[in-house]
Amino acid sequence: MIQKKQKRRESHNQVERRRRDQINDRIQELARLIPEEFMNTPLRNSNNPSSPLSASPATHHAPDGSIKPNKGVILRKSVDYIRTLQDACREQQRRTKVLEEELRKRGVDPRMLDADELDVGGQSIFGTAGFGGLETINGEGEEDDQWLDDNYLGDDSPGMMMDQME
Amino acid sequence: MIQKKQKRRESHNQVERRRRDQINDRIQELARLIPEEFMNTPLRNSNNPSSPLSASPATHHAPDGSIKPNKGVILRKSVDYIRTLQDACREQQRRTKVLEEELRKRGVDPRMLDADELDVGGQSIFGTAGFGGLETINGEGEEDDQWLDDNYLGDDSPGMMMDQME
């Protein structure tokens, strides 16, 4: 029965389609997540010196009038945005430490001014320590120091170069 | 001349391939950007109650032994990660304000403790105000207040629903 084969094909096609839709939906979601100011900004070009792609090579626009960035742009922007957020968090955190230290110098325990709540998604995301509150100072309190680097901020260190093979 | 058509096809194929590679490279970059702890974490499932996709339906592994998340996962994680970073930044920023206020109450001008530098990518990303340093306190200093919400954190507000049509 060659009809069996046919069915299989259709099934597969369907599955494929769903997979694609999933992916596309996520990309679209990323686009929604990125602030417009960021989207329409030349892009900070972190480590790639050869980027002829500056601002809007893809100034496409949707029927409703809004601009419609293509997948490549969305992805590029996503990468950039994450880097920016990571840097921002790092910096903010650094500054927080400075301020806390200053307060401590003046006899104030910064823990009194802890976050009420954040609801970063239920419990803490990384085990239990370290983030949403900063309130759970770990036992001896030594390395809550760089929760960001340890928990959120990926290592930009050289090393693995994952290729798209499998 | 049907040969013309042939050439066109090949050219087209080439172009397509480059496009795909670009996209895939970016996805891979996103993967690299996301901390492992985050990658191997069930995912916080922000607004989607019907997610049968929990942890690792895609426990694929690369030749070198490391786990190799598929595109869907990477993208999902990226979305989640951005949300988390945004929340973290917001929260950090809130706390910073509290600390600054506390210091101010004690007669310390927090501007003295400003960031040295951040190099968030050359100049500031959004015009000139507001971020990388926080150092350029705007004239009267009034609304550097929520740089995050205004500059980085996308509005989750209802409204535009971009479809993948063009």
Place this chain on the structure above:
DNA sequence: CATAGCACATGAAAGG
């Protein structure tokens, strides 16, 4: 064997 993920080639649509 069934399922899932991926790369590729191809035709269609949009825009210069």
Place this chain on the structure above:
DNA sequence: CCTTTCATGTGCTATG
């Protein structure tokens, strides 16, 4: 016209 982006279908490969 030529270029770019996109969705689709299809076969290959790995994993259960």
